[in-house]
Amino acid sequence: MYKVKDAFFKKAKKEGYLARSVYKLQEINKRYRIFKKGDKVLDLGASPGSWLQYIAKMIGSQGKVLGIDINPIKWSQTPPYVHFWQRDVLKWDCEEAKTLSPFFDVVVSDMAPLTTGIKDVDAYRSFKLAERALDIALKLLRAKGHFVCKVLEGGEMKDFLLKCKRYFSFVKVFKPEGSRRESREVFIVGLNRK
Ligand SMILES: C[S@@+](CC[C@H](N)C(=O)[O-])C[C@H]1O[C@@H](n2cnc3c(N)ncnc32)[C@H](O)[C@@H]1O
Numbered sequence: 624m625y626k627v628k629d630a631f632f633k634k635a636k637k638e639g640y641l642a643r644s645v646y647k648l649q650e651i652n653k654r655y656r657i658f659k660k661g662d663k664v665l666d667l668g669a670s671p672g673s674w675l676q677y678i679a680k681m682i683g684s685q686g687k688v689l690g691i692d693i694n695p696i697k698w699s700q701t702p703p704y705v706h707f708w709q710r711d712v713l714k715w716d717c718e719e720a721k722t723l724s725p726f727f728d729v730v731v732s733d734m735a736p737l738t739t740g741i742k743d744v745d746a747y748r749s750f751k752l753a754e755r756a757l758d759i760a761l762k763l764l765r766a767k768g769h770f771v772c773k774v775l776e777g778g779e780m781k782d783f784l785l786k787c788k789r790y791f792s793f794v795k796v797f798k799p800e801g802s803r804r805e806s807r808e809v810f811i812v813g814l815n816r817k
Contacts, residue, residue, distance in 0.1 A: 631801050635673065641697050644733060645673035646801035647810070648771075652681065654797065655812050657731075657769050661685040663724040665763060667712055667756050668734030668773075672696035678731075679705050689723055691715065712752070717759045726765040732756035732772040735808075746777025746807070753783055753811070760816075761790060770813040777807070787813045 631643040652658055658681035669675050669690025675698060678688045682704075690696060690707040701707065706723060712734065720727070734756060736748035753774040760770045770791060774780055787794045791813030798809050 640673040640676055641671040642673035643801065645677050647799040648674050648677055648731070648733070650799040650801060651771055651797060651810055651812060652677075655769075655795075655814060657729055657771060657812075658682055659728075662728040663726070664688040665720060665727045665730045665759070666690045667730070667732040667759065668692055668752075669707060670694040670696050672698040672707075674731065674733055675701075675705055675707070687724055689720060712755050712759065715759075717762055720763055727763045727768060728765060729769045729771070730756065730760035730764055731770075735773065742807075743777065746775045747779065749773075749775035749808075750777065750779035750783060754786075757783070757786065757790075764816045766816055768816045770811075770816070772811045772813075773808055774811060775807045776809055780809075784811065787811055789817075791816055 631646050635643045635645060658678060660683045662682045663686060664678050664682060666674050666678060666688060670692035675688060675690045675696065682688060684704050687704050691710050691712060693711050695709055696707050734752040736752060738745045753772050756772050774783060792815040795812045796809050797812050802808050
């Protein structure tokens, strides 16, 4: 168990990424080809910044990525096409994002609540964040845009999946190898917004 953690942690350090979570997004992108050069991407729950680093590489300087988090990122010298705003998504008026780009090609969310250790409470809070991420995605994504969202498996996941299926042509639940085995986190991948 800890071997896996150490391997990804060390790899991230060696490759200059701010967190091991980057390998989950990399795996998702390799499987589902989420990003392309020039994309406009919204990254919800972006701190400390490893997904931002990876997305920036994938979209290149013709693209744009906006990270949102309650906490600041640890990437000090972001290139001009990487933006970060410190916001609480549960209170954020996401129309503000349109000042940066009128629409987004991809919305990703790696948001996680502060955990209590009480399974149902944690799953419920995670579901609330995922629901908010979906609401934001539906407001900002272009037609055929993609959505990737972390959620903890729990009672509400089934409803969340059904909702995603209403809005995306292809929906899958994906558990990356980079996720700790004991963790109940999974990623919902929604391709091609209807
Ligand atoms: C697992 S971390 C994200 C790691 C990030 N993807 C990376 O690669 O560096 C989860 C993040 O969700 C953020 N978060 C939780 N609730 C939030 C909220 N209501 N609004 C904005 N961000 C939130 C936390 O502050 C935390 O930084």
